[in-house]
Amino acid sequence: MSNWKSLPTKSWSVTGQTLIGLGASEGPYRTSYAIETGTESFLNGRVSAMIHITSNRSVAGAGLICRANEIRTFVAFYVVTSDIAAGQYHVHLAAFKEGRIVLSAKLKKTISIPDHQFHISLQFFSGDIIGEIAAGPEHHTLSYTVAEVPFPGNCGLIRFYNTTTVARKIQIEKISVAPILPERDEKGADDPAIYPYSVFLSHSSADKETVLKVIESFKRNNISYWVDHENIEYGDPIVAKIEDGLRKSKYIVVCLSEKFARSGWCRAEYGAILHREFSGDTSRRVIPLSLDGCKDSSAIPLLLSDKLRASFTDQTDFNKFITFLQN
Structure with missing residues (x-):
């Protein structure tokens, strides 16, 4: 767990096998993210983690990123609190370029996250992106084809709106064989x-x-x-x-x-x-x-x-x- 880089600097810290996001953030969505730099960047793979949103902010969000670089360009799969239904979260897949969203997809319905803890995974192969969330007894999947040509990058965690975030059981793997696609x-x-x-x-x-x-x-x-x-x-x-x-x-x-x-x-x-x-x-x-x-x-x-x-x-x-x- 030692090969992590946080952006902005010192906005994430490593404690044993746990990654904690707290403090500094930047950009229009007040984001900070941490990327695993122990391996070379890659195009196709999976990342997963158990995430706990610990802050009691009225607006909060956290999730995973892939194909990330150090200039806030990446694909993110994350949850963010609903501004309509109290205690509910929206689920998003989005591509960010230099900190701003350039395209996105959203689960049609909001979801509940008991105790603000959930397991989240992100699979990315070529243009096909699949995100999955398990929160309590519920399981949700969101898939999207990113229309921009992808480039290799790193995987990691992201948080929005200065949300204090704790991530455990982080797993990252490279995929060399294409997943079975519906077509x-x-x-x-x-x-x-x-x-x-x-x-x-x-x-x-x-x-x-x-x-x-x-x-x-x-x-x-x-x-x-x-x-x-x-x-x-x-x-x-x-x-x-x-x-x-x-x-x-x-x-x-x-x-x-x-x-x-x-x-x-x-x-x-x-x-x-x-x-x-x-x-x-x-x-x-x-x-x-x-x-x-x-x-x-x-x-x-x-x-x-x-x-x-x-x-x-x-x-x-x-x-x-x-x-x-x-x-």
């Missing part, structure tokens, strides 16, 4: 019931005219596809529709162009699948397709730069790409 559980990757679409087209709306020409080629060659303007109607929940299309598509084709480089939304679309490739999951694939033949490196996202690209402007190459999708 690969019972049926093979080539099963049309799993992937009714061959292709999910991720593109900038500014490239729609060219994308329509790509779609015409898919139609002529009986390649099933999902594209936003054909599957999202007025009033539909956009994010839910896109997530459904991604789940049902075998290949995610990223349509690259100078215009695409300016679209952060597109990165969120293909990011979660790219996470899995980085972690050894080859059942699905992200494929770059150059729409305009642009060779400017700024038009090609860094994490796609090493992938073999198909070209729409090179007819011979595009025909090979069509044949690949048909097989």
Whole structure:
């Protein structure tokens, strides 16, 4: 238990096998966290602990972090007191960048935590994050796919709003083999019931005219596809529709162009699948397709730069790409 670093300094202390958070905090959520530095940072793993919130503050919170660095960037799974129901807690999964939340998910209902003690675990593999809490007789699970490309980091504990926190039975382990994910559980990757679409087209709306020409080629060659303007109607929940299309598509084709480089939304679309490739999951694939033949490196996202690209402007190459999708 000696290889812990607290941020801010001296905001956590080690006593035997117990980690205690007390005192200094910083940022808009008055946070302090401690990371285990005895091992190299890693991308995939699990962390768990028994946590006791000992302060009687009206607003309190504590939990676990993974993929953490020293500039308050990490993924956190934690509880925080409800501002509506007394004695209840909200359960959150959130990604923080330099101390501020950039995306998050929350359990729909609040939970009770008898004696303010609970067992908490956080599993992270590629873009898939699963948090579990056992409080008294109740067990709660919250999962989320983080749409930003992950980077290795350290694991540890976090507390919010200057909450005095005691953590015991802390366990951290690296995962080298992918957990069984729902989409690969019972049926093979080539099963049309799993992937009714061959292709999910991720593109900038500014490239729609060219994308329509790509779609015409898919139609002529009986390649099933999902594209936003054909599957999202007025009033539909956009994010839910896109997530459904991604789940049902075998290949995610990223349509690259100078215009695409300016679209952060597109990165969120293909990011979660790219996470899995980085972690050894080859059942699905992200494929770059150059729409305009642009060779400017700024038009090609860094994490796609090493992938073999198909070209729409090179007819011979595009025909090979069509044949690949048909097989």
